[in-house]
Amino acid sequence: EAEVAQSPRYKITEKSQAVAFWCDPISGHATLYWYRQILGQGPELLVQFQDESVVDDSQLPKDRFSAERLKGVDSTLKIQPAELGDSAMYLCASSFAAYSPLHFGNGTRLTVT
């Protein structure tokens, strides 16, 4: 069964450093999502892409976070500079269309020290 690929699986970084996460969605999935999940809470949407276009980034802290999906396939989420409060699980998900079932990758667990 096709999967959403994410890397790295774990990342430890010092505050004020830059960090990047990569996601490769299921082939043919036009919609890609980045979620952040703080321990004990449900995932919170950071950014949603339809092909290469951002359709929702209202919850993305744009002073330090950026996301791109240049060719409408894989995507990168960057944080610069990282802050202690950014420690969380970063989840990538994809779906065939915006109204279709979501499929998640394994996530990247970020620890900022």
Add this chain to the structure above:
Amino acid sequence: GIQVEQSPPDLILQEGANSTLRCNFSDSVNNLQWFHQNPWGQLINLFYIPSGTKQNGRLSATTVATERYSLLYISSSQTTDSGVYFCAVLSSNTGKLIFGQGTTLQVKP
């Protein structure tokens, strides 16, 4: 925005018991999905269920959109069912998929 409330927040079962998890939402939705997050953090899509009833093995789900709730049934629970169960709703107004806070299930052998 739309509110999604899940109950109970925590549930402890003995292996073999049945359980019902509930998801209430405050506004009209285009679809509803149930997910299971295992202890390693992986989120698995269990059901895509905007309305009606679906069954998959020991799990089934029912959504009554007009009354703004969905139920997830787990029968003959197993230790591998442990984890956090999330419902997520696609708001008709905003088009955003909003997650509830989850129900943490522990199944004891």
